[in-house]
Amino acid sequence: MAAKHSDTRGKRSQRQYVPVQSAQPPHADPPLSLERIVTTAVELLDAEGVDGLKMRRLADRLGAGAMSLYWHVGSKEEVFDLALDLVIEYSGRPQVFEPEDWRDEAVHLLQDWRASMLRHPWSASLLSRRALGPNILNRLELLGKILSRAGVADADLNVAIWSLWNYVMGATITRASFDLSEDDRTAAQQRITRLSEHYPTIERSRLLLDSDWDGAFRKGLDFLLDGLAPGQKSCSR
Amino acid sequence: MAAKHSDTRGKRSQRQYVPVQSAQPPHADPPLSLERIVTTAVELLDAEGVDGLKMRRLADRLGAGAMSLYWHVGSKEEVFDLALDLVIEYSGRPQVFEPEDWRDEAVHLLQDWRASMLRHPWSASLLSRRALGPNILNRLELLGKILSRAGVADADLNVAIWSLWNYVMGATITRASFDLSEDDRTAAQQRITRLSEHYPTIERSRLLLDSDWDGAFRKGLDFLLDGLAPGQKSCSR
DNA sequence: ACCTGAACACCGTTCAAGT
DNA sequence: ACCTGAACACCGTTCAAGT
Numbered sequence: 074m075a076a077k078h079s080d081t082r083g084k085r086s087q088r089q090y091v092p093v094q095s096a097q098p099p100h101a102d103p104p105l106s107l108e109r110i111v112t113t114a115v116e117l118l119d120a121e122g123v124d125g126l127k128m129r130r131l132a133d134r135l136g137a138g139a140m141s142l143y144w145h146v147g148s149k150e151e152v153f154d155l156a157l158d159l160v161i162e163y164s165g166r167p168q169v170f171e172p173e174d175w176r177d178e179a180v181h182l183l184q185d186w187r188a189s190m191l192r193h194p195w196s197a198s199l200l201s202r203r204a205l206g207p208n209i210l211n212r213l214e215l216l217g218k219i220l221s222r223a224g225v226a227d228a229d230l231n232v233a234i235w236s237l238w239n240y241v242m243g244a245t246i247t248r249a250s251f252d253l254s255e256d257d258r259t260a261a262q263q264r265i266t267r268l269s270e271h272y273p274t275i276e277r278s279r280l281l282l283d284s285d286w287d288g289a290f291r292k293g294l295d296f297l298l299d300g301l302a303p304g305q306k307s308c309s310r
Numbered sequence: 311m312a313a314k315h316s317d318t319r320g321k322r323s324q325r326q327y328v329p330v331q332s333a334q335p336p337h338a339d340p341p342l343s344l345e346r347i348v349t350t351a352v353e354l355l356d357a358e359g360v361d362g363l364k365m366r367r368l369a370d371r372l373g374a375g376a377m378s379l380y381w382h383v384g385s386k387e388e389v390f391d392l393a394l395d396l397v398i399e400y401s402g403r404p405q406v407f408e409p410e411d412w413r414d415e416a417v418h419l420l421q422d423w424r425a426s427m428l429r430h431p432w433s434a435s436l437l438s439r440r441a442l443g444p445n446i447l448n449r450l451e452l453l454g455k456i457l458s459r460a461g462v463a464d465a466d467l468n469v470a471i472w473s474l475w476n477y478v479m480g481a482t483i484t485r486a487s488f489d490l491s492e493d494d495r496t497a498a499q500q501r502i503t504r505l506s507e508h509y510p511t512i513e514r515s516r517l518l519l520d521s522d523w524d525g526a527f528r529k530g531l532d533f534l535l536d537g538l539a540p541g542q543k544s545c546s547r
Numbered sequence: 548a549c550c551t552g553a554a555c556a557c558c559g560t561t562c563a564a565g566t
Numbered sequence: 567a568c569c570t571g572a573a574c575a576c577c578g579t580t581c582a583a584g585t
Binding site (some may be wrong): 198201209231278297300 | 435479
């Protein structure tokens, strides 16, 4: 296979990569570490999808013996959890906001959340494994802060946070799964057309073809924010 | 293992079940059929979760040889797809609505959608396999009809349908994954408390403990509907 | 402390037959 | 047409060692 083999951390080392096919270069690989394992797992997942991540393959990429991973990791599940959390890291935004900027901030956080996951489409399908890694918690904390500052009462905070989380996760999963296959989508829409007596409405609306995912995401998000946060720009219509 | 072995279809047959351990009762099981396979798959999934569905086990439950399934089914993936669609079947509601009932109808359809999936928690984690079975399409069609009747312009229909779908799916997945484990939730919240300097907001709001999932779902749904559909009850605040 | 290969248990699926 | 067992390829993980 030997797919990307991208070099993990900048550098793009000039040295070596003389095509010595025979054995692995005996000195090259840095020592195994949790960080290297997770980074490489993300690469492998990006390249081959959820089903492509196998412990042996991962070890191969790391230039390590097949079973070496288990000293660092415990189980494959754990690799999944760590990879998911890694992908969700958030650097925040430059902290130059006025108090009324809360809405922009919220939108930015949530759009970035979705975008980060869409860059790694496998991440959406791992969500159901509930794993609250530090990066996910960090995003939730930030979201809570923003909403709180926006005037959402403590009693309403959980509802607001979960509503937004739910919406973002749903949008991400849907987008990730329906976008994998342009062809499949066309095929599905054709199937619907063939059965248009049963599904006249979604046939007419070309539901599977004419979906502006990003636009739809943004619009629904605005409606939620209108409802969840008091005053300001509510009832925009 | 021999877990439940519930008897598939009502009846709870009085006859037989003399403990003949030796061989399978030679006459008992009805012939294999796609319907029986899928129904039994759902039972097995309910009992053992996604990872519990193995082809051999499924065949066992059906009193069939391990490989007999493959004449009817093609692959395990297909079993998943069919099981997911089965669970989403919708009988609609008694058709006694006035034109202005659209909102109740929409809420009912969507709440029932979520409830149906929560009755089979594994279904949420299968969603990312994009499979538009007839029952899912049927729900989408109905939703489209309701919204259309409510006055949503054709041009806005896809946005409305997808926003609602996204929200419902996200809520379902979240609920399904976070509800599996009361204990885990408490443990997670404790972990957060331990790190309360990092996560003061979600610690204060007891995000993982005090979530009224059903209430939050309903509230967010209302906000979306307020925004998506013109007039009527908009700006309820 | 860190890594390893051999071996085990298990699982989806192919295949060549059976009726 | 429908079902079957043997067999294959593969994969996560245990274990007893190696350094």
